[in-house]
Amino acid sequence: MSEERKYCKIPPALLEKYGKKFPFDVFLKIGPTKIIKISHGDEDITETYKRYRAKGVEDVYALEEEFKSFMNFMRKTIQNKFFDESTIDGKVVVLDSCYAVAKEAFQKIGVSSESISLAQDIAKKSMEVLQEQPNIFKFFEKFKENCSEEYMYNVTLTFTISSMMEFVDWSSASIKEKSIMAVMLRDIILLPEHFEEIKNWDGDKKNLSKMALNHPILVAEMLQEDNNNWVSPEVIQIIEQHHERPQGIGFPLGTKHMQISQLSAIHIVADVFTHKLIDCEFNFKEKEKIISDIQGQFYVGTFRKAVDALNDMFGG
Ligand SMILES: [Fe+2]
Numbered sequence: 467m468s469e470e471r472k473y474c475k476i477p478p479a480l481l482e483k484y485g486k487k488f489p490f491d492v493f494l495k496i497g498p499t500k501i502i503k504i505s506h507g508d509e510d511i512t513e514t515y516k517r518y519r520a521k522g523v524e525d526v527y528a529l530e531e532e533f534k535s536f537m538n539f540m541r542k543t544i545q546n547k548f549f550d551e552s553t554i555d556g557k558v559v560v561l562d563s564c565y566a567v568a569k570e571a572f573q574k575i576g577v578s579s580e581s582i583s584l585a586q587d588i589a590k591k592s593m594e595v596l597q598e599q600p601n602i603f604k605f606f607e608k609f610k611e612n613c614s615e616e617y618m619y620n621v622t623l624t625f626t627i628s629s630m631m632e633f634v635d636w637s638s639a640s641i642k643e644k645s646i647m648a649v650m651l652r653d654i655i656l657l658p659e660h661f662e663e664i665k666n667w668d669g670d671k672k673n674l675s676k677m678a679l680n681h682p683i684l685v686a687e688m689l690q691e692d693n694n695n696w697v698s699p700e701v702i703q704i705i706e707q708h709h710e711r712p713q714g715i716g717f718p719l720g721t722k723h724m725q726i727s728q729l730s731a732i733h734i735v736a737d738v739f740t741h742k743l744i745d746c747e748f749n750f751k752e753k754e755k756i757i758s759d760i761q762g763q764f765y766v767g768t769f770r771k772a773v774d775a776l777n778d779m780f781g782g
Pocket residue numbers: 652653681708709
């Protein structure tokens with residue numbers, strides 16, 4: 467690729483669906499160093515892309531300086547009333563791709579009002595889509611093959627947190643919204659290998675890469691850079707504390723339960739629960755075991771209240 471110009475990746479699913487209306491040209495990498503521009507002209511750019519894709523060219527890019535207008539374009543698209551009328555499958559695939567766009571923006575450009583607003587819209591729309599689904603397990607089964615593991619996980623965790631919030635007396639629509647935003651942003655700079663690392667972590671901080679270990683602090687810093695307050699202090703705190711544990715055996719800081727907020731405690735318990743639920747493939751026969759494992763792990767201070775909310779929601 468050219469040295470002077472910087473490019474950001476566009477998910478092919480979005481080009482295929484909306485490329486005709488993109489307010490910019492796109493670029494294809496057709497060799498190790500060769501990149502070509504596809505302009506809107508006589509031929510629809512999605513048709514041109516299809517021809518290249520048939521030859522094995524998959525990755526599509528936009529110029530970095532045009533990526534913000536792409537994010538605005540996608541925001542308008544998912545806010546459009548026709549989006550609400552499209553099929554559930556269509557909506558989920560687009561939201562998953564938009565999440566990839568927000569990640570690309572955070573990683574390549576950093577935080578901007580466009581990427582924050584896009585993350586907010588993805589969170590909001592994903593919740594709306596979930597509310598139309600009577601069964602989270604069926605939803606997960608249906609989309610896990612077509613969506614990124616990360617997006618599906620985030621949506622499932624969002625569902626768990628919102629359900630737990632129904633049983634917390636200090637909950638409100640605004641607190642729910644903040645929790646969901648924290649889910650969307652907390653791992654936004656991580657790559658698949660970091661998730662693998664964290665999943666297989668042996669409990670020794672020395673065995674985590676710098677990125678995996680410090681991402682809660684790095685994301686929180688990005689969101690507060692240059693005295694900007696892109697998100698509320700509660701969202702920052704959840705992000706900072708999402709890998710901490712009540713006994714101080716989490717990371718990056720090893721914060722103990724007295725310093726972990728009620729909202730973070732809900733988030734942490736919901737996170738561990740969601741992992742277990744997905745690991746046992748939503749086998750509800752495992753219910754007792756999952757609940758007792760969680761009770762054994764989270765029994766102090768604010769964590770007890772979070773487990774109570776989980777019990778009310780899941781244990782019945
Ligand atoms: Fe994380």
